[in-house]
Amino acid sequence: MEYYVAKKGSDQGRGTKQDPFLTINKAASVAVAGDTVIVHEGVYREWVKPKYKGLSDKRRITYRAAEGEKVVIKGSERIRDWQPVEGHVWKVVVPNTLFGDYNPYAEEVFGDWLVTIDEKKHLGDVYLNDMSFYEVSRFDLLHNPVARTEVKDLWTQRTIPQHNPRQTTYVWYAEVNENHTTIYANFQGVDPNQELVEINVRRSCFYPVETGIDYITVSGFEMAHAATPWAPPTADQPGLIGPNWSKGWIIENNIIHDAKCSAISIGKEASTGHNYRSVRRDKPGYQYQLESVFTAERQGWSKDTIGSHIIRNNTIYDCGQNAIVGHLGCIFSEVHHNHIYNIAVKREFWGHEIAGIKLHAPIDTQIHHNRIHDCTLGIWLDWQIQGTRISKNILYQNHRDLFLEVSHGPYMVDHNILNSEYALENVAQGGAYINNLIGGKMSRRRVMNRSTQYHLPHSTQVAGFALTYGGDDRFYNNIFIGEEVGTYHFNDYTTSLEEYMEQVHEIHGDVEEFERVKQPVYIRNNAYFNGADPFERETENMIERGYDPRFSIIDQGEVGFLAIELPESFEHIAGEIHSTTTLPRVRIVDAEFENPDGSEVILDTDLLGERRTERSVLGPIAHLKRGKNYIRIW
Template identity: 70%
Template sequence: MNVYYHVAKNGSDIAEGTKQNPFLTINKAASIATAGDKVIVHEGEYRECVDPKNSGLSNLRRITYEAAKGEKVVIKGSEHIKNWEEIENNVWKVQLPNTFFGEYNPFAVEIFGDWVVYNPGRHLGDVYLNGMSFYETESYEQLLNPEIQTEVLDHWTNEVVPVHNQEQTKFTWFAEVDEYNTTIYANFHEFDPNKELVEINTRKSVFYPVNTGIDYITVKGFELAQAATPWAPPTADQPGLIGPHWSKGWIIEDNSIHDAKCSAISIGKETSTGNNFSSKRKDKPGYQYQIESVFHARQVGWSKEKVGSHIIRNNTIYDCGQNGIVGHLGCVFSEIYNNHIYNIALKREFFGHEIAGIKLHAAIDTQIHNNRFHDCSLGIWSDWQTQGTRISKNLFYRNNRDLFVEVSSGPYLVDHNILTADYALDNHAQGGAYVNNIIRGKMIHREMLDRPTPYHYPHSTKVAGFAATYGGDDRFYNNIFIGDTDLEGVGTAHYNGYTASLEEYIETVKQEPGDHQAYHKVNQPVYINRNAYFNGATSFERENDKIEKNRFDPELRIIEEGNEVYLSCELPDDFESLLGEIQSTETLPPVRIVDADFEDPNGNEVTLDTDYLGNQKSEKSVLGPIADLKKGKNHVKIWG
């Protein structure tokens, strides 16, 4: 018999857990709820890390944790700190015994791990004033005269960029930890911390099982915040503020998730398959350990039957230092949609090669669609084994970069997206299909011959082989490319010199001596047709059907009006003269290395017959993601 447990701030953990006699903590309910049960949490602030002890048994017999309807429920990884003592010049201090933190003191742990590139001694701790996180200084002296930063270095581009929140940068903290105590100093400026809400994060997560294999859990309707999550590379344990911890079938929906020191939602790996061995042992590169982690994962059950198949939907995720969503291996066969992800990695207190709104490795058959990304260091980064992955109908704007696909062999689909960053696309992969997108910004296209990565049997985690990334084997149909002043590399001209069919490629390779060496010398085929190029964007030299107007500026703008977002652009009079055919499994050539077709996760044919707004498309329709685009002025609601 399914049971409803209730949790409320006026409850007791020795009560029955009924609506009339609720539990006090969510963890009490989490210790006894079993398959089919529902835990209803009533209004209030809960400072705990929820550790579900039992699994659901199937998609229909899951354990649900849900905020009571119409009630605001907040779960925090922080504690409210009082009794601050003023020292000098608006600097206050508080001293806490190390026992206050238990086994995990984030103020004593530096940000560390594989692919951390820049960290000037910063820690996992954080201080919050009325919900706003502070900046950690490198010395006590810097607290006394903090300069308001107006610019910071973007470590990806080595360019100086404006600070996201200049007011926030003047609020700073510094900590000293000895054998017995942790002393935190903070510059509160005009605020008295004993009269305001001041919090420090003390827990690694707020909803994360200690054990693996806790399947079929739903987490719905909460505000989840302020966790001291560690750096989460693909070669380490990857705890998030919330996550399934190497389990199957979680649903994370309708939540507001924010202020994770590193990653908010993790659908990634666990510790037995490797934990920062390259940084700790220094005997092999992270690349080698990442390959090993794939095989270790297979030994501990990395399969569709055991992990993945998560749903992450309708969440708002913001103010995180590394990722909104992260995952390696455990993200397989998942669906991520209708999420609003913003303000990711903009504080720039530290930097490494694992930062994005969504950063996934081995996202086999994962579907990422209808999400909104803005004000992120990078929108989506799909790295290694991007196979069967579909990135569709997403909105990107005001990001430093929008999309990065790296060292993967496909097949993967990028369709009906709106990408608007000056640096719109990093394509360091092969075997992709880019269909019906707006791409306003440059593309960096690279081959990667020194890092062969795995590919798989279709719709499986079983490894079928390894391949270097030769570049090419890409398909570009029905896209709108838009350049801008001082932007180079917009469009498809960087494929000039590539072969244009598999037959031509094979014939050309035959002319070269040797075995694998011959394939290094010949550019893979590309399939490019029926795209539009405006305002300096340039086309592949062998594209037959296209619109190319180098001097026409569509004046594309993304306009926010409250919770709604609009696309504004102007298109030339002959825009509707070139129509694009609906692309599908039948029309998209199979990828060369993996020898696989573009299919849906169930192995069925895929047909790209609905536009960005979900409207059914005609057999032939205008180029770009929205079927209703027309010549002249366009003003289209694209979110909200």
């Protein structure tokens, strides 16, 4: 059955094309498996809360914008009755009943792994013609806000400049009492009653209240202005849109922006732990995160009940924490062809758990063909990166591109372009890095004080725990460019399982034997340019440290190009096509590199979808050649 929603409709109507509903929520209260809700043009200021679930991939409930029509769902309300106070400052007094039981101007940005900057922040916001303001903590700062010009990256300790000068101009401050909320804002000479001015009111735009609302499709909307809370892996993780601990959602072809924290959530819910580190303060967050995995497993966390979401062809920008976030609920999902930018660059608040894509336990999750730029961090995968594939993504102009943390594999990183100042932070083991083009700094670290879970292959069942010893990585057919780039970090590692075991058993003992010997690494057929350095025991490679390939990504908006100039000798090196059969199995997890269904993985198509020949050129594009290359990549 089809239900229709239009701005000319009525919720007392029948929801037909001739007699449409007025709100999407009315349709969401009656749509059941197999139904489609078609929404016509207009701005819908509501939090859509689907009531019923689909029953299978073929019996979904689909919500979609009418063909060729612009449909916007906003968590904000327009405010027109601003009153001048002094200078460029105006105020409005709104009743707290506008917010219900969730007042964003009283709710603080709070939770585990949050590092606040200078002062507390709240989940409210003010928008002038869709431009968000900055919060200040006192009324007098409305006239003279304190500008923050830089912050420190919590992992690298590098300085991150504050990019957005609006902090010193467009600011707001709120006072909340029992009955009213007073919002003050500096509009810099603009009359807010003559412009589009909106304030955050709702936590989410499209998010079920109950868990287990499976098989929902949301397609073709613009969604914005949600007062989403901080979303660490040890808490409930609501987003502007998300399935709320369900299975089989498809979120596609949407424009999503201005979530206070996270835009799309495919993460955990509160019953498995909710900010206990910050509330109870009796254990580290690491311990509570361990507990959340086992709590979820006891409550039925498995492929049969959770995950298997598809997030594709969305444009996501201007969010304070993440474009896509998830812990546990992201299993067996696919995230592809999304354009993500301007994530966590406003920096009103700061902490860990910030990235364009930040997933914990992305078991068998496939992340491919995404374009991610101008973010604090591009992709950050953390804990239980097993069966995960990060493939054919383009990352550039981020503070950091790719961060992989405390996991044991097997995971694959193939055919990506990483071109930010800081390209790869490898704090994991058991990875396969194949046919990538890496033009930013790289680092590698062991973690010997946090043991994390690994699983039976293609399953959520925990098989064991391990520390992150580092190594057990495979680097084949990559191009490395620049200083502090390359595989030299592994110079004191073994090169085969046989060599590793021989050294381990030179002494008698147990745990201490394995702690003292570096795990094997498998490194071959890589190219190193412009200061990049190889692993000292790599036998087949190309090294031209003094050669500058003039590598860049040229972003022209709707289209983008890779520019790179390769030396004459580039035509003399090639690499084999890698697959399950060529990649040594992962030592600790004792598992193969496979597709999620257990079939053989074969890396025989490049970033652009072209088939590779038996002996193929290095890097992510099969027709790279010596001399100048200027190739369209989106």
